Amino acid sequence: MSGTFLFDGQPVPFTDGQTILQAARAAGHYIAHLCWHPDFPPHGSCKLCIVKVAGRHVSSCAMPAKEGMEVESNTPEINGERRALLQMLFVEGNHFCPSCEKSGNCQLQALAYDLEMLTPRFNHFFPDRPVDASHPEVLLDFNRCIFCELCVRASRDVDGKNVFALTGRGIHKHLVVNAESGRLADTDFSAADLAANICPVGVILKKRVGFAQPIGARKYDAQPIHVVAMQEDK
Amino acid sequence: MDAAGSDARRPRLRIATTSLAGCFGCHMSLLDIDEHLFELAQLVDFDRSPLTDVKHCGPCDIGLIEGGVCNAENVHVLREFRRHCKILVAVGACAVNGGLPAQRNHFDLGVCLQQVYQCREGLAAPQIPDDPELPLLLDKVRPIHEVVRVDYFVPGCPPSGEALWKFLTDLLAGRTPRLPYHLLHYD
Ligand code: SF4
Ligand code: SF4
Ligand code: FES
Numbered sequence: 297m298s299g300t301f302l303f304d305g306q307p308v309p310f311t312d313g314q315t316i317l318q319a320a321r322a323a324g325h326y327i328a329h330l331c332w333h334p335d336f337p338p339h340g341s342c343k344l345c346i347v348k349v350a351g352r353h354v355s356s357c358a359m360p361a362k363e364g365m366e367v368e369s370n371t372p373e374i375n376g377e378r379r380a381l382l383q384m385l386f387v388e389g390n391h392f393c394p395s396c397e398k399s400g401n402c403q404l405q406a407l408a409y410d411l412e413m414l415t416p417r418f419n420h421f422f423p424d425r426p427v428d429a430s431h432p433e434v435l436l437d438f439n440r441c442i443f444c445e446l447c448v449r450a451s452r453d454v455d456g457k458n459v460f461a462l463t464g465r466g467i468h469k470h471l472v473v474n475a476e477s478g479r480l481a482d483t484d485f486s487a488a489d490l491a492a493n494i495c496p497v498g499v500i501l502k503k504r505v506g507f508a509q510p511i512g513a514r515k516y517d518a519q520p521i522h523v524v525a526m527q528e529d530k
Numbered sequence: 531m532d533a534a535g536s537d538a539r540r541p542r543l544r545i546a547t548t549s550l551a552g553c554f555g556c557h558m559s560l561l562d563i564d565e566h567l568f569e570l571a572q573l574v575d576f577d578r579s580p581l582t583d584v585k586h587c588g589p590c591d592i593g594l595i596e597g598g599v600c601n602a603e604n605v606h607v608l609r610e611f612r613r614h615c616k617i618l619v620a621v622g623a624c625a626v627n628g629g630l631p632a633q634r635n636h637f638d639l640g641v642c643l644q645q646v647y648q649c650r651e652g653l654a655a656p657q658i659p660d661d662p663e664l665p666l667l668l669d670k671v672r673p674i675h676e677v678v679r680v681d682y683f684v685p686g687c688p689p690s691g692e693a694l695w696k697f698l699t700d701l702l703a704g705r706t707p708r709l710p711y712h713l714l715h716y717d
Contacts (some may be wrong), residue, residue: 392633393716394623394687400717409714415620415683416627419676422635509716520711 299363304370309363317345317356320369321529326522327369328378328407330385330496331444332357336453339445342385344378344407353377379411386416388467390418390423390439397506398498400514404442406521421467428473430481434492435501441471442497451491459485471499533664542688543591543702546577546615546703550604551631551671552597553689556622560594562691573702590615592701596688597626598624599672602632603665617701620680623687623716625673630687632671639669682707 297312303320310319315338317327330342337429338357347356348368356369368374385391385404393399425438448471451459461479463472475482486492487502494500511517516524540583549557555578565572578587587593593615599605612618634642648656675681684697684707692714700707 315679326582355709386627390633390636391627392623392629395630395633396717405716408716409711412708412714414626414685414709414714415680417675419627420632420633420673424636426636447632502610 299361301361301365301367301426303367308361308367314360314361315356315357316347316349316359316365316367319361320356320367321526324524324526325369327356328358328522329440330403330407330409331446333446333449333494336446336449339449342442342444343381343391346374346377348374357479366436377409378407379413380417382408382411382413383415383417384496385442387418388423389421389441390425395502396440396465396498398440398507400511400517402498402516403496403521406516409516410520412524423467425470428478428480430479432481433503434480435489435503436471436473436480436486437501438471439500439501443471444496445468446496447471447491447500450494451485455489455491457484457489457491459483459489459491475516510516536619539679543574544577544589544590544612545574545579545594546587546590547579547594548587548596548607548611550595550608550625551600552595552622552624552629554596556579556594556596556625556686556694559622559688559691561684563695564691566691566695570698574637578680584638587611587614593618594621595619595625595674596621598628598631599674601665601667605677608674608678617681618674618678619682619684619697620674621684622689622717623685626675626683626685628671628673632673634671639667643667684709687717689695689701689713689715 298310300307300309303325307322308319313369317329317332318326327345329345332345334441342354343355343357346353349365356373393405399405426434427438445462448460448462451457459474461472462469464470472478473480473483492500536661547557576582577590579583593611595608595611595618599608620626624631643658647658684693686693690713693709696709696713697707
């Protein structure tokens with residue numbers, strides 16, 4: 297089965313089983329997201345992809361498209377809510393972009409640019425999250441984790457290794473490594489794993505390659521993420 | 531009419547600038563607007579600023595603050611700026627989110643001081659400075675909006691001269707300041 301719904305006033309076709317985000321994206325409309333990835337089932341945790349359907353907020357990455365629904369996405373109200381979510385993510389972790397190897401290639405930062413976030417606005421938590429530099433090839437800087445579970449899903453579902461998990465709740469939520477010592481060096485993790493290459497922010501970083509691209513040549517330097525993502529889809 | 535939209539009838543605005551816990555990189559970026567400095571000098575008078583060496587801030591239209599809040603003196607200066615400036619602007623990563631100085635927030639302050647002043651090899655007389663003139667350090671470095679109300683934010687480490695000029699010309703012309711994509715950076 298297939299049908300059409302309205303996305304910010306424009307007709308978008310869908311086939312049965314497609315979510316709002318998938319169908320909109322296939323039709324060339326970018327919806328902000330952090331925990332969604334085209335190769336994995338939706339996770340629904342970051343809420344960046346919220347849209348309004350019949351006056352109610354829904355996660356577009358998880359909500360199936362339905363015939364005739366009217367979806368609002370790119371409105372000042374919803375973008376303002378997305379910006380507030382980003383601001384919370386920034387103050388709940390420790391995001392010092394000038395010293396981050398991912399800067400310029402980071403989806404969190406790129407979305408913040410795209411949504412014109414000028415300030416983290418809230419008071420910073422400055423949580424204490426020591427790094428794990430034990431692995432010979434890969435560094436873990438937990439300070440920047442946004443709990444999207446992409447590494448967890450990639451390691452479990454693709455690499456077949458189950459190296460990562462999330463534990464705790466609320467502000468105490470954190471990423472853990474599945475080894476008795478808790479150290480990455482004591483797992484069978486490898487830099488070639490999908491999980492080593494999927495983190496949207498600067499947590500899982502290959503050693504000895506940082507800052508390889510000069511400012512100006514990085515992924516989101518010239519064009520905003522909503523343009524880059526749609527080009528990548530083509 | 532120039533970039534900032536000045537005209538003869540418009541009164542000259544007063545600007546104050548200061549650096550709290552920062553590296554003066556944002557002030558260097560302000561100097562980086564190069565020949566626009568002449569235009570700026572036509573539009574504004576500088577009050578307290580490292581450019582004038584005036585020590586206290588008087589009534590001003592705009593206060594530009596670089597750097598976060600890391601000690602008691604920073605708090606005093608910041609409050610003085612807030613009292614005297616109609617518009618207060620956080621300039622650069624440290625003022626906006628604590629920046630590099632805030633990376634000490636994970637560490638115990640006493641241990642930091644010991645590491646710097648007592649544990650380094652080759653120190654002749656290791657001693658933690660305790661002169662009463664030295665401002666007391668805060669336990670954590672804070673961005674300025676966590677201490678006073680801030681009207682505008684210009685991120686960047688530092689923001690480029692171009693970004694600062696765009697911001698200032700918007701503000702001086704009475705427009706809502708806005709940075710286009712290529713000028714909005716956190717690094
Ligand atoms: S992970 Fe992204 S947002 Fe966080 S510090 Fe690095 S570049 Fe900045
Ligand atoms: S480490 Fe990266 S991929 Fe894994 S949960 Fe954190 S942000 Fe997501
Ligand atoms: S992308 Fe939909 S909730 Fe994260």
